[in-house]
Each structure stands twice: as C-alpha cells, then as structure tokens.
Amino acid sequence: MSNYNWCHGPECHTQHTQSRVRGSGDNKVLRTIKIKQDSEYLRESVFSHFCNQRCLMDFIRLHKDRIVALAPRREALETPIKVEKEKYESYRYDWNSDENGATRRVPYMATRTTIKSVDND
Numbered sequence: 298m299s300n301y302n303w304c305h306g307p308e309c310h311t312q313h314t315q316s317r318v319r320g321s322g323d324n325k326v327l328r329t330i331k332i333k334q335d336s337e338y339l340r341e342s343v344f345s346h347f348c349n350q351r352c353l354m355d356f357i358r359l360h361k362d363r364i365v366a367l368a369p370r371r372e373a374l375e376t377p378i379k380v381e382k383e384k385y386e387s388y389r390y391d392w393n394s395d396e397n398g399a400t401r402r403v404p405y406m407a408t409r410t411t412i413k414s415v416d417n418d
C-alpha cells in the first residue's frame with residue numbers, strides 16, 4: 298500500500314507554486330501535489346486526497362452531480378425537537394435618556410427560545 302495520495306484537485310497541477318515545480322533546465326513542469334499519509338488524523342481527513350481547500354472545492358464543483366448521486370436526497374429529513382420559550386428580564390440602553398446625554402438601562406421582558414433534543418427511545 299502506498300503511503301501517499303496524489304491530490305485529486307483537477308487544477309492542482311496548474312497552480313503556480315514552488316512546491317509543484319519539478320524537473321531541471323528547460324524540462325520543468327508543475328506537478329500535482331503528493332500528500333503523504335503519515336498520520337491517522339490526515340488519513341481520516343478529507344485532506345488525505347486534497348492538498349488544500351481550493352483543490353477540494355474544484356473537485357466538488359466538477360463532480361457534484363455524481364457525488365450527490367451516491368446518496369440522493371429526495372425528501373427533507375426531520376429531527377424531532379421541543380421548543381421552549383421563557384420570559385426573562387433584560388435591559389436595553391436608552392442613549393438619550395436625560396438632558397446630560399447619559400445613557401440609562403431600561404428593563405424589559407425578553408423571550409429566550411431554546412431548542413431541545415427529544416429522546417425517541
């Protein structure tokens with residue numbers, strides 16, 4: 298098993314960086330980046346096959362129709378939740394509350410909305 302992957306970015310070999318230059322004299326080329334698979338973290342990452350964000354996004358743009366065809370979604374997914382609303386006292390700031398231009402904290406009742414997971418088991 299090889300311990301590297303070639304970057305799968307379709308334009309990787311056209312980007313003008315020193316790290317891609319190979320060859321000598323008048324026979325120089327820009328070569329696709331070789332990605333060493335030298336850590337578990339990298340091997341499990343999407344960047345085991347892409348040298349950078351641009352190469353990843355170029356690949357996705359070029360192949361998006363085939364990528365989504367791997368796991369098509371024809372209807373929305375839903376996650377059951379509970380939405381809890383609670384009133385609490387908060388403050389707003391009145392910037393012109395008196396003739397001296399001093400600000401004043403003005404209390405008001407605010408609403409806090411919390412989305413809670415529902416255990417389906």
Ligand SMILES: [Zn+2]
Nearest residue numbers: 304309348352
């Ligand atoms: Zn690349």
